[in-house]
Amino acid sequence: MTDAALSPARLARPSALSFLGYAAGAMILVWALEGAGFSLDKALASGPRLADFLSRAWPPATERLPSLSWKMVETLQIAVAGAALGVVLSVPFALLAARGVLVGPAVNAAVRAVLGFIRAVPDLAWALVFVVAVGLGPFAGMLAIMMDTLGFCARFFADDMENVDKGPAEALEATGAKKLDIAATAIIPAAMPAFVSTSLFGLEKAVRSSTILGLVGAGGIGIELKVGFDLFDYQTAMTVILMIAVVVIAVEQVGAVVRRRIIGVEQ
Amino acid sequence: MALDAGTRGEAASADLAVTGLAMSFGGARPVFSGLDFAVARGEALALVGANGAGKSTLLRCCLGLVAPDAGAVRLLGEDILALGAARRRALRRHTGLVAQRHNLVPRLSVLSNVIHGLLGQAGGPRFWSHAAAPEEARTRAMAALDRVGIADLALRRADRLSGGQSQRAAIARALVSEPRLLIADEPCASLDPAAGEEIMALFFRLVRETGVTVIFTSHQIDHALTYGDRVLGLKAGGFAIDARAEALAPADFRMLYD
Numbered sequence: 238m239t240d241a242a243l244s245p246a247r248l249a250r251p252s253a254l255s256f257l258g259y260a261a262g263a264m265i266l267v268w269a270l271e272g273a274g275f276s277l278d279k280a281l282a283s284g285p286r287l288a289d290f291l292s293r294a295w296p297p298a299t300e301r302l303p304s305l306s307w308k309m310v311e312t313l314q315i316a317v318a319g320a321a322l323g324v325v326l327s328v329p330f331a332l333l334a335a336r337g338v339l340v341g342p343a344v345n346a347a348v349r350a351v352l353g354f355i356r357a358v359p360d361l362a363w364a365l366v367f368v369v370a371v372g373l374g375p376f377a378g379m380l381a382i383m384m385d386t387l388g389f390c391a392r393f394f395a396d397d398m399e400n401v402d403k404g405p406a407e408a409l410e411a412t413g414a415k416k417l418d419i420a421a422t423a424i425i426p427a428a429m430p431a432f433v434s435t436s437l438f439g440l441e442k443a444v445r446s447s448t449i450l451g452l453v454g455a456g457g458i459g460i461e462l463k464v465g466f467d468l469f470d471y472q473t474a475m476t477v478i479l480m481i482a483v484v485v486i487a488v489e490q491v492g493a494v495v496r497r498r499i500i501g502v503e504q
Numbered sequence: 505m506a507l508d509a510g511t512r513g514e515a516a517s518a519d520l521a522v523t524g525l526a527m528s529f530g531g532a533r534p535v536f537s538g539l540d541f542a543v544a545r546g547e548a549l550a551l552v553g554a555n556g557a558g559k560s561t562l563l564r565c566c567l568g569l570v571a572p573d574a575g576a577v578r579l580l581g582e583d584i585l586a587l588g589a590a591r592r593r594a595l596r597r598h599t600g601l602v603a604q605r606h607n608l609v610p611r612l613s614v615l616s617n618v619i620h621g622l623l624g625q626a627g628g629p630r631f632w633s634h635a636a637a638p639e640e641a642r643t644r645a646m647a648a649l650d651r652v653g654i655a656d657l658a659l660r661r662a663d664r665l666s667g668g669q670s671q672r673a674a675i676a677r678a679l680v681s682e683p684r685l686l687i688a689d690e691p692c693a694s695l696d697p698a699a700g701e702e703i704m705a706l707f708f709r710l711v712r713e714t715g716v717t718v719i720f721t722s723h724q725i726d727h728a729l730t731y732g733d734r735v736l737g738l739k740a741g742g743f744a745i746d747a748r749a750e751a752l753a754p755a756d757f758r759m760l761y762d
C-alpha cells in the first residue's frame with residue numbers, strides 16, 4: 238500500500254473566492270440566455286419547421302446555376318479587388334505601426350489604435366457606410382472588404398516586422414543607412430513569407446465576407462440569398478448556401494496549399 | 505598581469521575615446537561602469553570577457569546604437585551621443601559592423617546584401633536591390649566580393665551560403681563603403697576552427713591594407729593576441745586587463761573566466 242501522505246489530493250477544495258467566481262459565471266450565463274430569448278419550447282418546435290424548410294429547399298435549383306455562377310464571379314471579384322487594395326494599403330500603415338521600424342512609440346500607438354478601430358467595425362457596417370457614400374453595388378462592397386483587410390493585415394504585418402531578426406538592420410544602421418532604407422532592405426524582405434501568409438488569410442476572410450455583402454446591397458451573391466428567402470424561393474436560397482460553402486472551402490484549401498509551399502521553400 | 509597605463513589618455517588623436525561609460529539596462533546592477541579607453545587611428549583593439557560580461561553592449565554604445573546611462577563617446581572626433589539623428593547618420597557613414605551570425609538578409613542575393621552596405625553613402629530605392637542599382641554601386645560591391653574571394657557567389661541567395669561564405673559576404677558589406685572604423689563582434693563565432701582562422705586572417709589582412717581602425721571581440725584568446733594590438737578584458741563591470749598584446753600571455757586571461 239502506498240503512503241497516503243505522499244498521494245496528493247485529487248480535487249483541490251475551491252476557495253471561497255473561486256466559489257464566488259463560479260457562482261457569478263453561472264449567473265451571467267443564465268442572464269445571457271434570458272436576454273437571448275432562449276426557449277426550449279421553440280428549440281424543440283423548430284425540428285418540424287426545419288424539416289419543412291429542407292423539403293421545400295430540396296433539390297437545389299440547378300437550372301439557376303449559370304446565372305448564380307455569374308453572381309459568384311462578381312463576388313470573387315469584389316473579394317480579390319478589395320483584398321488586394323487592402324493588402325497594398327496595409328504596408329504603409331504597418332510600417333508606421335511597427336515598433337522600432339520607422340517612427341517613435343507615440344505614432345506606433347496612435348496608428349495601432351486607428352487599426353483597432355477599423356477592425357472593430359464589422360464588415361457589414363463598413364458596407365452600409367460605403368453604400369451611403371458611393372451608392373448600392375459592388376464598389377461599396379469592395380471598399381468594405383478593403384477596410385476589413387486593412388484592419389487585419391496592417392496589424393499583423395506590423396507584428397511580422399517586429400518579429401524579424403534585428404541583426405541585419407543593426408548592421409545597416411551602423412553604416413549610417415536611413416530608417417526607410419533599412420525597412421525596405423532588411424526588414425520587409427525578411428518578413429515577406431509572413432506577409433504572404435497573412436495576405437492569404439486576408440483573402441480567405443475577404444471571400445467569406447464578400448458572400449454576404451449583398452444582404453445590405455453592396456454587391457455579390459448575398460443579394461440572391463436575401464431575395465430567395467424574401468420570396469420563399471428556398472430552392473434558390475439552398476443553391477446559394479451550397480455554392481458559398483463550396484467556394485469558401487475551396488479558397489481555404491488553395492490557401493493552405495500555397496501557404497505550405499511558401500513555408501516549405503523557406504526551410 | 506600587465507597593466508599599461510600608457511595606452512590610456514590618447515584621446516586627442518584617437519578614432520574612439522570613451523570616458524566614464526556606464527550602462528545598466530535599467531537594472532540595479534550595472535553591466536559596466538566608469539569605463540575609460542581610447543583607440544588610436546589604425547589600431548586593432550581586442551575586447552575579451554566571459555559570456556554576458558558586456559562586450560556586445562559596449563560595442564553598441566561605441567556606435568551610439570544604444571544609449572548608455574552615463575559617459576561620453578567621441579567617435580571620429582564627434583560626441584556621437586549628443587548628435588541629432590541626421591548628424592549621427594552622417595558620422596556612421598565612416599563606420600561599419602560585422603556580427604557573428606544572422607548578419608545578412610536571408611532571402612536576398614549576396615550582391616544585394618553587399619550593395620546595402622552603401623546605403624549610408626547614397627540611399628533610395630535604386631539601392632534596395634542589385635537589379636536596380638547604379639552601375640558604380642554594382643562595380644564597387646563586386647570588387648568587395650572579389651576581395652573576400654566569393655565574387656562567383658554574387659547572385660546566390662544569402663541563406664544558401666555556408667557559415668564561412670556568409671561571414672565573407674558580411675565582411676564585404678562592411679568594407680564596401682570604405683569605412684574608417686569597423687566593429688566586429690565575434691566575427692568567427694559560428695565557424696569551425698579552420699574556417700574561423702581563415703576569416704580572421706582575411707579580415708585583418710583587408711583592414712590592415714586600408715588602415716581601418718578595428719574593435720573586435722572574441723572568445724579565442726589566441727585571436728585576441730594575434731590580431732589585436734591592444735587587449736581590454738572586461739570583468740565585473742570594469743577592465744581587468746588593459747595591455748598591449750605583446751605584453752600578455754594566455755595565462756593572464758584565465759581570471760576573466762573564473
Ligand SMILES: Nc1ncnc2c1ncn2[C@@H]1O[C@H](COP(=O)(O)OP(=O)(O)OP(=O)(O)O)[C@@H](O)[C@H]1O
Nearest residue numbers: 528529535553554555556557558559560561562690
Ligand atoms: N537589450 C538588453 N536589455 C536588457 N539587458 C541586456 C540587453 N542586452 C544585453 N543585456 C544584458 O547585458 C549583459 C551583457 O550582455 P552582452 O550581450 O553585452 O554580453 P557579451 O559580453 O556580449 O556576451 P557574449 O560573450 O555572450 O556575447 C547581460 O547580462 C545581458 O543579459
Ligand SMILES: [Mg+2]
Nearest residue numbers: 559560561689
Ligand atoms: Mg556578445
